[in-house]
Amino acid sequence: MAETAAPGATTRVPRHILLPLALAQFICSFAGSNMNVMINDISEDLDTTVQGVQTAITIFLLVMAALMIPSGKLTERYGRKLCFRVGLAVYGVGALLSAVAPGLGVLILGNSLLEGIGTALLIPPVYILTTLLFPDLTSRARAFGAIMAMGGIGAAAGPLIGGLITTGISWRAAFVFQALIVGCILVMSRRVPDPLPAQPGAPMDVRGMVLSAAGLVLLVMGILAVDDNGWLAGGLLAAGALVLVWFFRTARALEAAGKEPLLSTSLFHNRTSNLGLITQHVQWLVLMGVSFVAAAYLQVVRGYNAIETGVIFTAATVGLLASSLGAERFAKRRAQRTLIVAGFVLTVGGIVLLLVLAGGTADPWASAPGLFLVGVGLGVMLTPSVNIVQSSFGESEQGEISGLSRSVSNLGSSLGTAIAGTILVAGPAHAYAAAMITLAAIGLAGLVAGALLPGGSAGVGAPSPGTATQGPSGNT
Structure with missing residues (x-):
């Protein structure tokens, strides 16, 4: 177990360690949003539809959500650095294959x-590596601030960068760009240490992996099917819920038998972490939902090309970058609950501005104030939400909670795109307001969860992993 720094102390990790981790988050977030401005180009080039491209985007996000929990467990068995590098290699191959794709399949x-x-x-x-390498809250806030800033920039700047590349060269070049960045990260990651040894003999709950992935896939498929077949959608949603219930019952049975499940049910005994997970889920749902709705609206309804759409999204990128880079300063001055609540207030306010200003005029820059406010709000709360969840557990549980945290966040991204896309498919010109109102309502639910967080869960004196503030079940 790593030592915990004394209160007020900070641990600095060399930039050559933090940079590849932050760039990895950037490229993954970029991949989730840059295709939004390529909708028309890809659909025309591959002779498919806007809905077909939306399906590809949603499947990407869904695969991430479905596999995050099993992958978090794999880090214990094979080591965090090895999983990181193998993941980069697989990603790079996928990017190159996408660049030469002859069709949607x-x-x-x-x-x-x-x-x-x-x-x-x-x-x-x-x-996991960030949590273990930064044992005190202040330095961890700085590290997570850098990583979440890069992730947020990747998501918010994806439309701009993707638009520039698509307009200047081709949408295929955007995937070559991803492969090049991944290659650079692979080279830099050779110097990243793994503070904990791999455990080759760690048990693997294969049945739990299958059930968790199947349940999440069925849920998102159900949402995607709402517009085409209400009965099918209901059946898929019900089946997904039942499979997830089966997954949790199986996990409990394994624990009762003294065996190790894919996901320990004790992770859900921590009220602070549960609320933090809800805020993470809603944040990414709103971010990807707003990004998809705004991008589709500007292209399909207003007729803007990829570069014009990307330039407008610069407002969100600037807002998110400015607030994310202030994560360390915010963490010192304000409680994490305060930051999360303020973030949701700003984000919902930004969505309202998008409705009021952008929906009533043809001026493309009418969307800028709302997108900027959404960016600022998300940047303010992304880091404290991650910090609250990761800091609620000790080192031995970091693999599980990291996988769960990322799965919850990516499920939010999947649902954001799926919900927004389902509403827009009926008719973008008329569904824009309905989609934005839905996202604002979901944002308010996240605001409530943030307000319920205990005030003592933030500030420089918050517990770090490994501190003696948790009981056997992980409760604070």
Whole structure:
């Protein structure tokens, strides 16, 4: 177990260690949003539809969500660094395959499946390594601030960068760009240490892996099917819920028998962590939902091309970057609950501005104030939400909680795109307001969860992993 720094002390990890971790989060977030501005180009080039491209985007996010929990467990068995590097390699192959895709099927194979699998393998190690290498809250806030800033920039700047590349060269070049970045990260990651040894003999709950993945897949498929067949959608949603219930009952049975399940049910005994997970889920749902709705609206309804859409999204990127880079300063001055609540207030306010300003005028820059406010709000709360969850557990549980945390966040991304896309498919010109109102309502639910967080869960004196503030079950 790593030592915990004394109160007020900070631990500095060399930039050559933090940089590849932050860049990995950037490229994965970029992949989840840059295709939003390529909708028309890809659909025309591959002779498919906007809904087909939306399906590819959603499958990518869904694969990540479904595999994050199993991948978090794999880090214990094979080591965090190895999983990180293997994930990068798989991702790179998927990006190159996507770049030469002759049709939607190959694009789904490369982008949705291989890049999704690669992301699921490499993201849990990013958060586990960061938590272990930064033992005190202030330095961890700085590290997570850098990582979440890069992730937020990747998601918010994805439309701009993707638009520039698509307009200047081709949408295929955007995937080559991803492969090049991944290659650079692979080279830099050779110097990243793994503070804990791998455990080759660690048990693997194969049945739990299958059940958790199947349950999440069925849930998102149900949402995607709402517009086409209400009965089928209801059946898929019900089946997904039942499979997840089966998964949790199986986990409890294994624990009762003295065996180790894929996901320890004790992780859900921590009220602070549970609320933090809800805020993470809602944050990414709103981010990806707003990004998809705004991008589709600007292209399909307003007729803007990829570069014009990307430029407008710069407002969100600037807002998110400015607030994310202030994560360390915010963590010193304000309680994490305060930051999360303020973030949701700003984000919901930004969505309201998008409705009021952008929906009533053809001026493309009418969307800028709302996108900027959404970016600021998300940047303010992304880091404290991650910090609250990761800091609620000791080192031995970091693999599980990191996988669960990333799965919850990526499920939010999947649902954000699926919900927004389902509403828009009926008719983008008329469904824009309905989609934004739905996202605002979900944002308010996240605000409530943030307000319920205990005030003592934030500040420089918050517990770090490994401190003696948790009981046997992980309760604070």
